[in-house]
Amino acid sequence: MKTYCLRTAPRFLFISVLLALLLVLAAGAGAVSPEGETVCIQCHGAQTGRLGAPVAAWRKSIHAANGISCHDCHGGDPTDMAMAMNPARGFLGAPKEGSIPGFCGRCHVGVKEDYLASAHGRALGRGGPHCVTCHGNHAVQKAAPDLINRKDCTRCHDYGRAEEIKSAVLDTDRNIAELTQSLTALHRTGIVTKDMDDELFALRNRFHRLFHNVDVERVRNQTAGFQGDLLKIRGRLAVIDAELKRRKLWGGVVVALLLIGGVVALLLHKSYKKEK
Amino acid sequence: MNVHSRRKFLSACLGVLGAVTAGVAAYPVFEYLSPRTSDREKGQVTIPRAQVGVGQAHFFQFHGHPAVVLQRAPGVFVALSAICTHLGCIIRWLPEKGEFLCPCHAGRYASDGKVLGGPPPKPLQTIPVALSGDNLLVG
Amino acid sequence: MGLGNKITDYLDARLGVRDILEQNLTRYLLPRNINAWYTLGAVLLTLFAVQFATGILLLVYYHPITDEAFQSVQRIMNDVPFGWLIRTVHAVGANVIVMALLLHMLSVLFMGSYKSPRELTWLAGFLLLLLSLGMCLTGYLLPWSQLSFWATTVATSSSRELPLIGDFVVRFLRGGAMVGQPTLGRFFALHVMGFPLLLGLLVLFHLFCVRRVGISRPPFGPDWRPMEPLAAFRHEEHPGGIPFFPHYVTKDAAIIAFFLALELWVVFFAPGLFFPPAAFEPADPFVTPAGIKPEWYFLWAYQTLKIFPSEFLGLAVQGTAVTLLLLLPFLDRSPERRPARRPLFVTAYILGIALFVAISVWGHFS
Numbered sequence: 027m028k029t030y031c032l033r034t035a036p037r038f039l040f041i042s043v044l045l046a047l048l049l050v051l052a053a054g055a056g057a058v059s060p061e062g063e064t065v066c067i068q069c070h071g072a073q074t075g076r077l078g079a080p081v082a083a084w085r086k087s088i089h090a091a092n093g094i095s096c097h098d099c100h101g102g103d104p105t106d107m108a109m110a111m112n113p114a115r116g117f118l119g120a121p122k123e124g125s126i127p128g129f130c131g132r133c134h135v136g137v138k139e140d141y142l143a144s145a146h147g148r149a150l151g152r153g154g155p156h157c158v159t160c161h162g163n164h165a166v167q168k169a170a171p172d173l174i175n176r177k178d179c180t181r182c183h184d185y186g187r188a189e190e191i192k193s194a195v196l197d198t199d200r201n202i203a204e205l206t207q208s209l210t211a212l213h214r215t216g217i218v219t220k221d222m223d224d225e226l227f228a229l230r231n232r233f234h235r236l237f238h239n240v241d242v243e244r245v246r247n248q249t250a251g252f253q254g255d256l257l258k259i260r261g262r263l264a265v266i267d268a269e270l271k272r273r274k275l276w277g278g279v280v281v282a283l284l285l286i287g288g289v290v291a292l293l294l295h296k297s298y299k300k301e302k
Numbered sequence: 303m304n305v306h307s308r309r310k311f312l313s314a315c316l317g318v319l320g321a322v323t324a325g326v327a328a329y330p331v332f333e334y335l336s337p338r339t340s341d342r343e344k345g346q347v348t349i350p351r352a353q354v355g356v357g358q359a360h361f362f363q364f365h366g367h368p369a370v371v372l373q374r375a376p377g378v379f380v381a382l383s384a385i386c387t388h389l390g391c392i393i394r395w396l397p398e399k400g401e402f403l404c405p406c407h408a409g410r411y412a413s414d415g416k417v418l419g420g421p422p423p424k425p426l427q428t429i430p431v432a433l434s435g436d437n438l439l440v441g
Numbered sequence: 442m443g444l445g446n447k448i449t450d451y452l453d454a455r456l457g458v459r460d461i462l463e464q465n466l467t468r469y470l471l472p473r474n475i476n477a478w479y480t481l482g483a484v485l486l487t488l489f490a491v492q493f494a495t496g497i498l499l500l501v502y503y504h505p506i507t508d509e510a511f512q513s514v515q516r517i518m519n520d521v522p523f524g525w526l527i528r529t530v531h532a533v534g535a536n537v538i539v540m541a542l543l544l545h546m547l548s549v550l551f552m553g554s555y556k557s558p559r560e561l562t563w564l565a566g567f568l569l570l571l572l573s574l575g576m577c578l579t580g581y582l583l584p585w586s587q588l589s590f591w592a593t594t595v596a597t598s599s600s601r602e603l604p605l606i607g608d609f610v611v612r613f614l615r616g617g618a619m620v621g622q623p624t625l626g627r628f629f630a631l632h633v634m635g636f637p638l639l640l641g642l643l644v645l646f647h648l649f650c651v652r653r654v655g656i657s658r659p660p661f662g663p664d665w666r667p668m669e670p671l672a673a674f675r676h677e678e679h680p681g682g683i684p685f686f687p688h689y690v691t692k693d694a695a696i697i698a699f700f701l702a703l704e705l706w707v708v709f710f711a712p713g714l715f716f717p718p719a720a721f722e723p724a725d726p727f728v729t730p731a732g733i734k735p736e737w738y739f740l741w742a743y744q745t746l747k748i749f750p751s752e753f754l755g756l757a758v759q760g761t762a763v764t765l766l767l768l769l770p771f772l773d774r775s776p777e778r779r780p781a782r783r784p785l786f787v788t789a790y791i792l793g794i795a796l797f798v799a800i801s802v803w804g805h806f807s
Binding site for chain 3: 213214215216217218273274276277278280281284285287288289291292294295298299
Binding site for chain 2: 498501521522523524526527694
């Protein structure tokens with residue numbers, strides 16, 4: 027026992043502390059905090075069947091993730107159980123098929139315009155698709171190119187033109203997604219990305235409007251314009267990236283200097299230790 | 303290499319590394335504290351013509367310093383630095399006398415910046431000014 | 442070195458500095474078996490100096506007003522040349538200091554250096570730990586981000602369960618019912634002047650105690666024996682030991698360099714390590730973001746409060762643990778310092794570390 031302590035004890039301490047530190051440095055996930063619930067959710071959430079299904083569906087939607095709830099689309103009073111579904115408080119009920127574009131278009135104005143002018147819009151009420159046909163009504167997800175697919179589009183006609191539109195926009199959509207990710211990563215390091223965030227968000231919305239006119243030529247022509255705008259944003263990102271690389275380079279130099287300095291100091295220390 | 307010369311060499315190395323690291327650390331601190339010329343301090347300043355009446359003076363910031371633009375006669379504008387050339391106080395415009403007065407030591411300037419009396423050694427610095435439509439472009 | 446000698450001669454003739462220099466440098470002898478853990482004090486001094494310097498630099502551009510604080514920090518990070526560097530060093534440095542403090546405390550506990558005659562050194566040191574955590578808590582609020590605001594709200598809420606005075610304490614800490622400008626004002630005053638002043642004085646006292654009593658001999662080796670408590674003051678000598686300068690100073694310098702290298706590595710290559718996303722959103726008193734958690738060094742307290750059904754019990758348990766640690770030299774009076782001969786202590790020590798780590802990890806995932 028005595029010899030054990032001689033030299034190994036400080037090292038034992040070091041190793042145990044190091045292990046403890048490594049444990050602590052494990053990555054993890056966060057927790058979710060509860061949100062205040064509207065009367066709509068309180069009542070419909072407790073129901074089963076047709077009247078309760080929208081709540082679960084909505085919870086998974088992009089609307090829910092952005093704080094858009096029942097009353098934002100259907101109107102009514104989300105705070106007063108008795109008056110919740112009263113037209114006097116603006117309650118609109120569930121829209122009939124012909125009113126659906128106007129219903130969603132209260133917020134998604136540009137999309138509504140393009141849709142109504144398109145072949146799809148002209149076929150509304152006569153077997154043509156409306157917003158809910160492709161996007162669903164409560165479990166609405168973030169718009170993505172896969173909404174254009176063979177299974178859904180061939181319900182009414184052949185896939186040819188839909189496929190052409192999809193391939194024309196796929197590339198740009200991927201670009202936008204990549205840029206969004208890059209901007210988020212930058213924001214996480216403290217860099218102010220608000221201007222570029224706003225520009226990209228507007229660009230994405232303008233771009234997603236584009237699909238709804240189902241006009242292949244127009245989509246192709248405008249895509250080139252979008253690619254140009256994206257390239258400009260990419261250019262600005264590239265400047266920032268270059269600066270970040272420069273910082274890393276200098277950082278590497280300084281860290282190396284310190285490590286070498288530490289080693290030199292240790293060697294110096296050892297040279298003194300030699301004379302006992 | 304004997305111990306002594308090794309120690310000297312290592313000490314010298316440490317000294318050099320220390321000095322280099324100190325330099326590399328000092329440069330960012332110096333830059334961090336150095337005042338930058340913001341965009342506001344460069345370029346032209348635009349003033350709506352309506353802000354400068356006949357025989358009236360309008361004070362504004364030009365390149366980080368107080369300046370004044372004056373309509374000496376209808377359509378005749380002059381822009382001057384508002385800093386007294388004596389000891390740096392800011393001059394005032396006296397419309398009833400048609401001259402500038404420095405409140406610190408009573409230096410007096412004419413409406414074109416020339417010294418009329420008092421301690422100022424030089425006239426007020428002029429700044430180019432041009433009329434462009436309804437605006438005055440200073441600088 | 443002719444100039445150096447001339448200056449020393451000038452000062453020596455007037456102040457007798459040669460004597461002081463020799464006593465504290467070349468003729469200040471340390472035990473032969475001194476180990477690297479003893480450098481942590483110097484490491485901490487250096488790290489605190491870096492915090493002090495970067496803190497003063499940040500003060501040049503920071504605005505301690507709720508409407509301007511977040512933007513002023515954004516300006517430092519984006520517009521001021523090398524502002525990102527100063528800010529990140531300051532933020533990362535705080536975490537490295539807490540790590541070094543814990544390591545320093547762990548080695549002191551393991552080697553029993555808190556025992557007589559070093560009880561006062563331990564008291565000062567433990568208070569320094571508490572003050573440093575106070576610096577971390579007050580500093581955290583200053584950027585006025587979502588993280589700052591809500592972490593401070595949670596931290597100040599914890600006092601609510603103190604019996605009788607709970608609500609008053611919370612109001613007093615916050616300067617009002619909710620975290621707001623009064624909170625920012627007092628946290629800023631404490632962070633910039635109040636705590637640093639106390640820290641400075643305590644550090645001086647701590648160093649004085651260390652130097653006056655003498656460096657403890659590591660309790661390892663075949664000929665180490667416990668010392669009986671002293672009846673009268675005696676400085677612990679180490680005849681035949683190694684001189685502080687240049688022998689141990691070079692070791693100090695090396696470990697300091699490695700710690701700084703670690704800190705700067707994080708600053709340049711993993712700057713987001715201590716910044717969750719909520720740190721980059723401006724504070725919104727009406728929206729609590731999901732998953733707000735305190736920094737890693739407070740997770741143990743956070744999770745302890747969550748475990749106990751009564752928050753007061755949770756507070757009491759924490760308070761007891763901290764008090765026990767603070768008064769350790771008065772509770773553990775045996776002069777034995779060799780770990781092998783303190784099985785009870787070493788077991789409690791290892792269990793304590795394991796518990797701290799386990800509760801912190803649990804707090805991170807919960």
